[in-house]
Structures are given as C-alpha cells and as structure tokens.
Amino acid sequence: MEEGRAGDKGDGLLKRLFGMGSWGENSRKTVTFGDAGAVTGGRVYSVFAVLFLFVLWFVSSAYQWVNPIFWPSPLAVWEQFVDILFTGYRRFTLWEHIGWSLYRILLGFGFGCLVGIPLGFAMGLSNVVRGICDPVVEFFRPIPPLAFIPLVIIWSGIGERSKILLLFLAALWIMAIAARSGVSSVRLSKIHAAYSLGASKFQVLRYVILPNALPEIFIGMRVAMGVCWGTVVAAELVAAESGVGFMIMAASRFMTTDVVVLGIVIIGLIGYGIDILMRILENYLVPWKGKG
Amino acid sequence: MQGLNISGVSMVYELPNGVKVEALSDVNFSLEPGAVLSVLGPSGCGKTTLLNILAGFLAPTQGEVILNGHPIEGPDAERGMVFQQGALFEWLTVSENVGFGPAMKGMSKKEVKEKVESWLVTVGLQDFGDKAVYELSGGMQQRVALARCLANDPDLILMDEPLGALDALTREKMQSLILKLWKETGKTIIVITHSVEEALFLGQKLFVMAPRPGRIEKRYNLPFAERGLVEDPRSIKTEPEFIEVREEVLSMIWGMEEQIMGQL
Numbered sequence: 001m002e003e004g005r006a007g008d009k010g011d012g013l014l015k016r017l018f019g020m021g022s023w024g025e026n027s028r029k030t031v032t033f034g035d036a037g038a039v040t041g042g043r044v045y046s047v048f049a050v051l052f053l054f055v056l057w058f059v060s061s062a063y064q065w066v067n068p069i070f071w072p073s074p075l076a077v078w079e080q081f082v083d084i085l086f087t088g089y090r091r092f093t094l095w096e097h098i099g100w101s102l103y104r105i106l107l108g109f110g111f112g113c114l115v116g117i118p119l120g121f122a123m124g125l126s127n128v129v130r131g132i133c134d135p136v137v138e139f140f141r142p143i144p145p146l147a148f149i150p151l152v153i154i155w156s157g158i159g160e161r162s163k164i165l166l167l168f169l170a171a172l173w174i175m176a177i178a179a180r181s182g183v184s185s186v187r188l189s190k191i192h193a194a195y196s197l198g199a200s201k202f203q204v205l206r207y208v209i210l211p212n213a214l215p216e217i218f219i220g221m222r223v224a225m226g227v228c229w230g231t232v233v234a235a236e237l238v239a240a241e242s243g244v245g246f247m248i249m250a251a252s253r254f255m256t257t258d259v260v261v262l263g264i265v266i267i268g269l270i271g272y273g274i275d276i277l278m279r280i281l282e283n284y285l286v287p288w289k290g291k292g
Numbered sequence: 293m294q295g296l297n298i299s300g301v302s303m304v305y306e307l308p309n310g311v312k313v314e315a316l317s318d319v320n321f322s323l324e325p326g327a328v329l330s331v332l333g334p335s336g337c338g339k340t341t342l343l344n345i346l347a348g349f350l351a352p353t354q355g356e357v358i359l360n361g362h363p364i365e366g367p368d369a370e371r372g373m374v375f376q377q378g379a380l381f382e383w384l385t386v387s388e389n390v391g392f393g394p395a396m397k398g399m400s401k402k403e404v405k406e407k408v409e410s411w412l413v414t415v416g417l418q419d420f421g422d423k424a425v426y427e428l429s430g431g432m433q434q435r436v437a438l439a440r441c442l443a444n445d446p447d448l449i450l451m452d453e454p455l456g457a458l459d460a461l462t463r464e465k466m467q468s469l470i471l472k473l474w475k476e477t478g479k480t481i482i483v484i485t486h487s488v489e490e491a492l493f494l495g496q497k498l499f500v501m502a503p504r505p506g507r508i509e510k511r512y513n514l515p516f517a518e519r520g521l522v523e524d525p526r527s528i529k530t531e532p533e534f535i536e537v538r539e540e541v542l543s544m545i546w547g548m549e550e551q552i553m554g555q556l
Contacts, residue, residue: 088384189379190347197393197444207396211383290384291426 015109036162038262064246066071072258077265080258089259090250092242098266104160105228107168111223116172117217125209130180137176144177145170145231149238158239163232171224178220182213187292215289229271244270294360294438296323296346296448296480299357303506305342314505315341316352321499321508328474328481328517332488332541334548336507339484343450346482347371359448368437369393372446374452380425384434387412389420393444406515411439415469431462436517451483455490464525467493472522488541489529493520500541502548510544512537529550 011021020033032038054074060066061073068076084094092100122129123137148169152162186209194208236245248263282289303316315338323329340517344350345357348367357364359371372393373379380389388395390411399407414417424462425433434454441449454470455463457497466488473480485491491498496517502509514537521545528534 009505091368114359187378189375190381191345192367193379193440194381194392194396195367196347196348196369196371196373196446197396197440199392199396203396208381211381214383286383288424288426291382291424292378 075256090283116175120176124183174224182216317505330491333501337501372441
C-alpha cells in the first residue's frame with residue numbers, strides 16, 4: 001500500500017503556505033522543507049495570483065467599492081491607454097513619453113558604464129587608484145541618487161542635461177564597484193597560467209582579467225539599470241516636460257487617476273522588461289558565469 | 293649549459309609581527325634536460341615556494357636559478373605550468389584554451405589550429421575542441437591543461453598537484469598519460485604531489501622535503517618511471533621493491549608531520 005509521507009494529512013493551510021506541509025506533490029523526497037531544490041516552480045500559482053488580482057480589480061470597480069477618483073476601473077485605464085497611445089498626453093504620445101524616459105536612462109547609464117568600468121578596473125589593478133578612489137566611491141555609493149536632484153538642478157537647470165547627469169551619478173558608483181570586484185575576483189592561478197603561456201601584461205588584461213570580470217560587470221549593469229529606471233521616473237516627477245514620470249505627475253494635478261495608474265502599470269512593466277532583457281543578454285553574452 | 297641548475301636558493305618571509313620564516317634554506321640541485329623529478333613533503337616544507345621560484349612568480353632572497361644557461365627572472369613561455377584545477381579559461385573553448393599560448397605569440401590562425409588539433413589528438417580530446425571547458429569532467433579538464441601547456445612548447449614543465457582533485461581511477465590513468473607525454477616530448481618535468489605512490493611512479497628522481505626550515509631531506513633515484521610505460525602500472529605499484537620505498541618515504545613524512553603537530 002502506497003502511504004503518504006508522515007504529516008501529509010491534516011496539515012493546516014498556514015503550515016502549507018510556509019512550505020512546512022505538503023500540497024500533495026508527487027515527490028519521493030522525504031525532506032522538502034529547507035531543500036532549496038524543492039522550491040523552484042510554483043509558476044501555476046503565479047498565473048492564479050495575477051488572474052486573481054485582475055478579477056479583484058474588475059469586481060471592485062464594477063461594484064464601486066472604492067471611489068473611481070481614488071482607484072479607477074481597469075476599463076477606464078485601458079481607454080486612457082488607447083487614447084494616449086494615439087492622441088497623446090500633454091503634447092507627447094505614450095510612445096514618446098516612454099521613449100524620452102528610456103533615452104535618458106540609456107545615456108546616463110551609458111556614460112556611467114563608460115566612466116565607471118575603467119575606474120573600477122583601475123581600482124582593482126592599482127594600489128594608488130584604489131587608495132585615492134575608495135573613500136570617494138564608498139562615500140557616494142550609499143547616497144540615494146534622488147538626494148542629488150536639488151544639486152544637479154542648481155548646476156544644470158531642469159533640462160535634459162541635469163537628468164542625464166543624475167542618472168550618470170546613479171550608475172557610476174554601481175559600475176565602478178562591480179568592475180572592481182570583477183577584477184579582484186580573478187583566481188591567481190589563471191593569471192600565473194597566462195604569464196607562463198607567454199602573455200604580456202596587456203594580453204593578460206584583455207584575455208584574462210576582462211573576460212573574468214564580465215559576469216560581475218553584468219550583474220552591476222542589471223542593478224544599475226534597475227536603479228536608473230527608478231531614478232529617471234522620480235526625476236521626471238520633480239522636473240520634466242516629458243517622460244512617464246512627468247505623465248503621472250501631471251495627471252495627478254488634475255486628479256485623472258486612470259492616467260496615473262496607467263503610468264504606474266507601464267513603469268512596472270518596463271522595469272520588469274528591462275530586467276528580463278538583461279538576463280537574456282547575460283545568458284547569451286557571459287554563459288561561463290559561475291563556471292570557473 | 294643545458295638543463296636546470298639551482299644553487300644556494302633560500303627564501304625568507306617576514307610575517308607582519310616581525311617573525312622571520314625560512315620557507316627554503318640553501319636548496320641545491322641540478323636536472324639534466326629530459327628528466328622527470330617529483331617532489332614530496334608535508335605541508336609547510338616549501339615545495340610550492342620552490343615551484344613558484346622556478347616558475348618565476350617569486351624571487352628568492354638568496355641563490356641562483358639557471359635554466360639552459362640564463363637566470364630565471366620572471367614568468368616566461370619557456371616554463372609551462374599545470375595547476376591543480378581552475379586555471380583553465382572558462383570563457384574560452386577547449387581549442388581556444390589549448391591554442392592560447394601560440395595565439396599570444398602571434399602565430400597565424402592556421403598554425404594555431406594545426407597545433408591545437410594535433411595536441412587534442414595526443415591527449416584524446418579530438419572530439420571535444422568546440423566544447424566549453426566547464427562541460428568537461430575533471431580528468432578531461434586536466435588533459436586540456438596538459439595540452440595547453442605542451443602546445444606552447446616549453447623547455448621545462450612545472451606541475452603543482454596536477455592530479456590532486458581527481459578521483460583515484462582517473463588519477464591512475466592520468467599518471468600514465470603524463471608518462472606518455474614525457475616520453476613522447478622529452479620535456480623536463482617537475483611534479484609536486486601529495487601522493488607518495490604517484491611521486492614514486494612518475495619520478496626518475498624524487499626529493500622528499502622537510503619543513504622548518506624548508507629543505508631537501510632525502511633524494512632518490514628511481515627506476516619505475518622508465519618502466520611505467522611498457523609494464524602494467526598496477527603490477528609495478530604492487531611489487532615488493534616499490535612497496536618498500538613507498539613505506540620508507542611514508543614513515544619519513546609521517547615522522548615530520550608528527551613533529552609539526554608536536555610543535556603546535
């Protein structure tokens with residue numbers, strides 16, 4: 001007779017939710033609580049969760065549980081979406097708002113990488129540069145980029161330059177630290193092997209240190225992209241004439257909550273999309289990550 | 293003046309608290325071209341320090357290291373390294389790893405390809421050239437490391453525990469491969485190992501090193517490496533003569549280990 005595992009029956013819902021009980025999965029493992037390998041899926045539940053949230057949204061607005069001024073119906077948000085997509089909001093279509101936001105982070109992030117990665121390399125390779133830059137980088141790193149908004153506005157006004165400068169500062173420290181740690185993580189035997197195979201210092205840098213650091217640089221890029229996306233939206237809330245952040249800020253002044261919610265949904269989706277894109281790029285460009 | 297000559301090599305480290313540690317004290321030996329030497333010893337006897345000096349990664353505080361008539365002053369393609377594990381470049385394929393040295397020298401792609409292919413055949417990896425190194429088993433990875441070293445055509449090959457991370461069966465097979473490569477290429481080889489059996493089987497010469505200060509305690513000339521190619525390795529390793537030397541060396545090293553433990 002096939003018997004269930006001990007404790008299968010009579011597990012309370014709370015116990016099961018925290019993984020201490022069984023959902024009746026067909027596994028021969030007797031130890032699952034604490035086994036990280038046993039908690040990998042759950043995709044079915046993701047679909048249910050998303051569906052549930054949507055249904056809740058539909059039902060709550062259909063029955064007007066909340067005043068639409070505070071929380072719009074999904075239909076209203078959809079209509080705004082179609083409207084803004086084609087006719088635009090505040091002189092720009094939705095695509096243009098998204099485009100402006102993306103343009104800003106790509107420039108700011110790009111400059112951040114351009115300066116931060118070589119800086120991190122120098123910090124990982126030279127005692128002098130490490131000594132000089134370490135206190136600076138470690139000081140600026142924990143400061144939220146938003147704290148620089150007043151300063152960059154004083155420096156370069158409310159135009160594009162100030163936002164790109166802000167994003168540059170947001171990405172710079174992250175990239176410098178990622179590159180530094182990538183350089184420092186190279187195993188000495190690889191460096192020794194390369195020199196013994198006749199590589200010059202430049203060749204060791206180009207063919208050993210750089211590829212060895214790439215996975216960590218990529219992790220830094222993923223983090224920096226996330227931070228930049230959050231920062232650009234916030235910067236647009238403060239001062240801008242375009243962008244997704246500007247769109248929701250402007251809408252809130254007129255209590256057009258449906259545009260605000262639409263903006264929030266778009267911000268979430270794009271942030272999620274950026275992370276997925278970076279992961280795909282990572283798998284494609286640095287497949288050797290963690291395989292050393 | 294061909295071969296390796298080491299005279300009066302000492303290495304003294306100073307610890308942060310000012311205490312001086314003699315990792316090597318007055319080491320002298322010479323090795324004719326084409327010889328294979330194995331080095332054994334308890335931890336702290338300075339065998340890795342010696343290898344690092346030969347490779348050119350460390351400069352001794354005293355003494356001279358001369359290879360083929362010129363002093364060793366830094367790492368160079370004339371001295372190849374085989375490490376225990378993790379020294380392959382995981383961002384390169386097996387072929388690219390093997391061809392690394394020739395490519396760095398600026399050899400043409402065609403020449404590199406030819407070299408790589410012939411070395412892959414020699415180590416039995418001709419079908420694995422396009423694989424990533426992390427897709428290979430530990431034993432295969434070490435074969436890549438051997439091929440990478442040999443493709444660079446060094447005069448002296450330094451192996452630091454090359455088979456240390458392998459399981460016992462793979463290890464025996466790899467010992468035979470090392471002997472085969474040694475015979476086919478006629479390279480001078482120095483192998484550091486922790487396995488007494490491996491040291492006896494691979495070395496024409498064997499140095500047993502002792503710690504505090506690090507020095508060569510005993511030197512052996514051994515017949516087994518020459519025979520290891522033609523005779524069955526297992527029967528060599530189980531013959532009375534082999535076992536006798538093995539037990540002698542083992543008890544010598546155990547004695548040293550006990551002394552170290554006693555000093556703690």
